[in-house]
Amino acid sequence: MTAGVTARWGVPAFDLPPTAPGTGPFTSRAFLETWWAHRSRPDDELMLVACDDALLPLLRRADLVAFLGEQDLTDYHSPRGDDLTEVTRSLVAAADPGWQFSFNSVPEPAASLLQAALDASGVAATTTRRQAAAVIDLPATHDAYLEGIGKKQRHETRRKRRRFAEELGKPRLERRSGDEAVATFAAMHRLSPGDKALFMSSQMEGFFAGLHRDAGAVIDVVCGDGGEPVAAGFGFEDATGYYLYNSAFDPDAGAGSPGVVLVSLLIERAVTEGKAVFDFLKGDEPYKFRLGARERPLFEVTGRFGASP
Template identity: 45%
Template sequence: MRNNDEWKTFPAGLSSIAPRVGPFAQRPFLEAVWQHRSDQNAQLHIERSTTGGAAVVLSNGVIEFAGQADLTDYHTPVGQDGAGVLVSALERFGDMPFRLDSLPHEAVELITGALLEAGVSHVVTDHEATAVLALPDTYEEWLDSLGKKQRHEVRRKRRKFEAEFGEIAIEHHKGDALEVFCTMHRLSAGEKGQFMTSPMQDFFSELLLSVGASIHLLICHGVPRAAAFGFETEDAYFYYNSAYDPGAAMASPGVVLLSSMIETEIDRGAAVFDFLKGDEQYKFRHGAEARPLHMIEGRTP
């Protein structure tokens, strides 16, 4: 783990220039990624004004956002002048290529405008997409919005799961459930079982301690059978990671956990359930729609 006093200069209290991007644009998340960054030679720079802020790194000869793309689902500067501040940050490095990934279109419009104003040539390409579910007022309304086959599957798999393991309850936890979550990961088959290394567990611990993440456990008769790791804001839930008890694998714990989490967030009054990056079909079968993300590449003069 490493730290950098420069993070103290990142402006607090400024909103991201794109809406509903969760914790990913703010200092606590970005600093957590920085502390656990795999590229130890990356050079951090934070640019700020009274109305904007941006954190970038120079890594392997390219200027990028400070959050690594494989850990950070949305990138955007913060504040009313965030786009202009970002361009100033790029220019600090002189004649260097830059690659700005994971940008919602609202951020792209503002950043490209600032780049044009500064005379910086660039191109915009499609990058990835997140999957976002607009939540209705009730769980039954959500079920009714699904196709007939998917609605039947959600109900059938929950009935089967409860018949096998007992009535389902969702419990909200913080760091006290981290070991349970990590153990589920390590017991998983294939590549998933290799994901939760000790450094990765330290990163997830930091997200719980400093970024406001939470763990929801799916409990049956007092036994955790699945776990969701994510971030709750006032009106949204960001589904960052999940794991389940391999002993429950034959009863579709992933589907049961997901439908239970959607029900939990509807009951909480959230308006959005964000599955984050990835085009896995289960997200869209559960009603999500793609939110395209873009990349801006160019070279500072």
């Protein structure tokens, strides 16, 4: 297959592995096509630059070329395939010299390979660290995980579970699915304080419903003795990891720390299932690192197609 630009979602290159491993659903056709259906603008141009060896899943918005998926909703961006030379040359040949590019949220090794491919294509580019994801490398057992987070945090995790049990009953983690599960999650999200409640508009709920229906997103809830959900996690999972995309809890149950208990139960289950990582995705909230996460740097590759190195 000769490299070229297409707007056809069925390109075989979507079957190639992501250039940056450990990027969950975010470079998959299912996630990106769902994002396009719910979040793209009428004037956006779909640009899937593909060949046998690689894929650049892009869009053009006015004079800017970027990866599909706004960075606030797409925690990782990456090409697919391990040789970006041909697809990058094809992109450069198709681009107007006045167009700019901004490839954000790119982990290694994809950022370096993309920079090298642009250099080889005669286009000046700059790679800058912008953000980081927070990732826990999981051990073989939950006891080993608790040992690794230290005495203070281990005590706090156990204390929060005891407090939950005292207030709400023994916590249970349950997998839910279907329209009702999405509605429960969205309604709980709207109970959040401040801007977080405003995030879950009807349009955003439709996007989350699409991710659950078409892109493999899973919904887990924590219940007490009453059987009603008091916290919910919206995430993705694959053979190697769980990716916590969003979460919410019922503020009326706040005395039982349901959000904290939700995360601790999700981590415990990921360990039990033999996952290698628990990925909190973007964000530098301190609690993630207290629970054992490390930073995974994310980079932005920027430039203008008409500029030479």
